[in-house]
């Protein structure tokens with residue numbers, strides 16, 4: 001998990017540099033008609049970081065991995081990410097994800113690998129797991145990074 005977290009942190013830094021190179025005008029343009037702009041995708045990724053930061057800490061302090069879900073469109077709409085400052089959003093996106101990487105790298109080894117029978121990854125995970133199959137916190141952390149990578153591709157940075 002430590003080297004996985006280090007590689008994730010490197011991707012966070014390099015992607016943040018590419019995001020900083022975009023103008024606010026380009027960042028605010030919808031990626032397709034009726035779709036999110038890059039700025040709204042970055043906002044959604046901040047919501048993913050904030051929700052999963054809570055989950056990754058709580059999973060080290062309790063056995064259950066049943067966590068609240070969040071509706072991605074409702075959250076993006078409620079926070080008016082389209083009207084937020086691009087520079088500030090990118091800074092928050094970078095530092096929040098670097099902290100998530102730190103939490104991953106320093107997580108308790110037993111908490112990472114212990115099988116959890118009580119979970120709702122059948123609904124909240126990006127790659128879902130049936131409720132009847134046990135899961136680990138390590139699986140859930142890797143699932144977070146899969147979701148992160150999926151959205152970085154969607155950002156179409158070069």
Ligand code: NI
Pocket residue numbers: 044072147151
């Ligand atoms: Ni998503």
